[in-house]
Amino acid sequence: xxxxxxxxxxxxxxxxxxxxxxxxxxxxxxxxxxxxxxxxxxxxxxxxxxxxxxxxxxxxxxxxxxxxxxxxxxxxxxxxxxxxxxxxxxxxxxxxxxxxxxxxxxxxxxxxxxxxxxxxxxxxxxxxxxxxxxxxxxxxxxxxxxxxxxxxxxxxxxxxxxxxxxxxxxxxxxxxxxxxxxxxxxxxxxxxxxxxxxxxxxxxxxxxxxxxxxxxxxxxxxxxxxxxxxxxxxxxxxxxxxx
Numbered sequence: 001x002x003x004x005x006x007x008x009x010x011x012x013x014x015x016x017x018x019x020x021x022x023x024x025x026x027x028x029x030x031x032x033x034x035x036x037x038x039x040x041x042x043x044x045x046x047x048x049x050x051x052x053x054x055x056x057x058x059x060x061x062x063x064x065x066x067x068x069x070x071x072x073x074x075x076x077x078x079x080x081x082x083x084x085x086x087x088x089x090x091x092x093x094x095x096x097x098x099x100x101x102x103x104x105x106x107x108x109x110x111x112x113x114x115x116x117x118x119x120x121x122x123x124x125x126x127x128x129x130x131x132x133x134x135x136x137x138x139x140x141x142x143x144x145x146x147x148x149x150x151x152x153x154x155x156x157x158x159x160x161x162x163x164x165x166x167x168x169x170x171x172x173x174x175x176x177x178x179x180x181x182x183x184x185x186x187x188x189x190x191x192x193x194x195x196x197x198x199x200x201x202x203x204x205x206x207x208x209x210x211x212x213x214x215x216x217x218x219x220x221x222x223x224x225x226x227x228x229x230x231x232x233x234x235x236x237x238x239x240x241x242x243x
Contacts, residue, residue, distance in 0.1 A: 045075045046159045047146055047178065048121050053161030057196040058121055061159040062128045065194075076121050076134045077149060079142040080114060083107065143181035150187040158182070159194045167197040180204060 044065045048054040058076070066072045085092040086106040095103065118134055125132035139145035149155060160179040169175030179195045182188060183204045195202050 042071075043073045043075060043155070044157045044159065045077055045149075045153075045155050047077045047079075047142075047161070048118070049078065049142070050117065051161065051163060053163045053197065055121070055124070055161075056199050057159045057161030057194075058124055060194070060196045060199055060201065062124065062130060065157060065159070066128070066130055070130075072130075074125060074130050074132045076118065076125075076132060077137065077146060078114065078118060078134065079137045079139050079145045080110070082138055082140050083110070143178045143185070146178070146182060147185045147187045150191045155187075155191050157194075158187075158191050159196060162195055162197050162202070164197060167195075167202055 044061055046054075046058050046061050048058060061074065066074060083095055083103075083106070085094055086098050086102060088102075093102070098106075114136065122132060122134070135149070137145045137149065146158070146160075150158065160182060162177055162179045166175050166177040166179075169177070169180075179193075182193055183195070187193070195204050
């Protein structure tokens with residue numbers, strides 16, 4: 001089973017517009033069978049993180065949304081926080097104050113943590129013989145990042161996990177979990193969102209107020225070669241404009 005990771009960073013330049021997938025060059029890693037289509041109505045996207053509810057959401061998606069011998073492609077979406085500070089013996093350093101060596105060491109440790117976290121989800125997909133890709137998004141807002149992805153990638157099927165305590169609040173929209181924030185956003189109008197608690201789908205009432213779509217705050221950015229990682233990567237770059 002081929003496993004690849006796509007990275008999308010949060011937009012850091014005010015006013016930089018959205019980059020459509022059609023205008024982005026994709027560089028498959030060595031040995032790839034070809035270009036992967038991130039968008040598509042048949043694709044299934046599952047949000048995964050550190051919580052136990054993530055595995056429940058993935059297992060539900062594998063059992064209910066991907067038929068046996070199906071060519072459906074499953075994408076794992078993992079949002080991790082931006083790096084503003086790095087650990088230091090006397091406390092922490094602002095990213096801008098750290099040396100390149102300190103920053104590289106910290107980022108390498110964080111990549112290893114993500115690799116370890118994602119591996120259990122990839123193994124579950126492998127056991128089910130499902131083709132899987134992974135999208136990493138660097139953002140301080142998990143819900144906003146996923147909401148933006150639904151717009152950028154035209155996601156039609158999204159599965160999110162929620163724990164039992166948040167599920168009770170979610171039924172009356174009194175909580176603030178990622179699943180609830182997504183259901184309150186414009187993403188729920190264009191995407192079929194399934195919320196899973198302890199292996200079962202739960203209903204979350206959508207607010208009656210009309211929601212207007214917001215401008216995506218993430219964009220496709222070039223990434224350095226990650227050939228040293230055990231996972232292979234697909235790197236995206238924004239084409240240079242010609243005058």
